[in-house]
Amino acid sequence: MEKRKRRSFSPEFKNDAACLVLDQDYSFAEASRAIEVHENTLRIWVKQLESERIGVTPKSKALSVEQQRIQELEAKVNRLEREKSILKKATALLMSDDLNSTR
Numbered sequence: 190m191e192k193r194k195r196r197s198f199s200p201e202f203k204n205d206a207a208c209l210v211l212d213q214d215y216s217f218a219e220a221s222r223a224i225e226v227h228e229n230t231l232r233i234w235v236k237q238l239e240s241e242r243i244g245v246t247p248k249s250k251a252l253s254v255e256q257q258r259i260q261e262l263e264a265k266v267n268r269l270e271r272e273k274s275i276l277k278k279a280t281a282l283l284m285s286d287d288l289n290s291t292r
Contacts (some may be wrong), residue, residue: 198226204252205239206231 198206202224209220210231217235221228236245241256251257 200250200252200257203234204238207252210235211238213279 198225206220206224206226209215209223210217217221217228217231221231224231234252237249238252241247241251241253246256246259251260
């Protein structure tokens with residue numbers, strides 16, 4: 190028995206596919222046939238894009254450009270907060286070494 194290879198789709202593809210249903214009045218069946226994905230898969234993408242459009246940032250990779258940007262910025266903030274924490278600890282360590290060496 191041959192194992193089926195799992196297909197992967199870019200966020201842009203998923204966004205465009207969901208827009209067929211949300212913005213261009215395709216039915217789920219029509220759109221899923223046109224793009225050759227299972228209808229349930231398309232339903233998941235449409236639900237995610239609807240959520241993103243009302244401002245919900247998804248846990249998975251965002252479909253909309255705006256939510257992708259929010260995810261990028263949140264990741265940058267997290268990285269900067271980690272760096273700041275490391276710098277605070279390093280500064281405290283250096284200051285305690287200075288105090289110990291001047292005594």
